[in-house]
Amino acid sequence: MKSITVFNNKGGVGKSTLTLLIADFFSSTAVSVANRRARILVIDLDAQNSSAIALIGKASVNRQQRAGDTIESLLQLLLQGKKPALNDFLLHRLEHSTGDKKIPLGELSVMVS
Numbered sequence: 712m713k714s715i716t717v718f719n720n721k722g723g724v725g726k727s728t729l730t731l732l733i734a735d736f737f738s739s740t741a742v743s744v745a746n747r748r749a750r751i752l753v754i755d756l757d758a759q760n761s762s763a764i765a766l767i768g769k770a771s772v773n774r775q776q777r778a779g780d781t782i783e784s785l786l787q788l789l790l791q792g793k794k795p796a797l798n799d800f801l802l803h804r805l806e807h808s809t810g811d812k813k814i815p816l817g818e819l820s821v822m823v824s
Contacts, residue, residue, distance in 0.1 A: 734766065738817030751819035752801075754782065763823045765766040766802050775802055775823050782824050 730753060736742045736804045738751040755763040763772050775792065788795045801820045 727757065727765065730755075730762045731765050734762075734819055735816060739815055748817065748818040751817070752822070753819060754781065754822045756824050758824060760823050761800070763821045766819065767802050767821050771802050772823050782822050785822075 715733055715799045717726045717733070719726055733755050734751050737749045753762055753766060755761070760772050781798070785795060785797075786798045800822055802823065804816070804819050804821070807816055
């Protein structure tokens with residue numbers, strides 16, 4: 712499993728934008744790893760959830776937070792020795808195109824804070 716981390720203490724340096732571009736590039740149909748499509752998981756640790764909102768929409772992020780299915784609650788359950796179903800904490804963006812521009816967007820998963 713390969714990982715890419717985008718981190719900087721300073722705000723406004725393009726972390727979310729870079730994350731979106733990397734996630735969309737590797738999830739697109741043009742990219743494959745060992746003749747298989749890449750599986751992408753974006754873990755958005757920013758309190759604003761900008762990457763998650765841009766990838767799957769504000770309504771989905773808000774629903775996930777109201778349900779309490781956030782990274783923080785997942786970590787709390789793990790620290791208590793419980794084994795929660797990881798899929799409960801993931802939001803999925805299915806493969807689709809963006810309107811009339813026909814830009815293919817691949818499937819990916821997102822975790823919100």
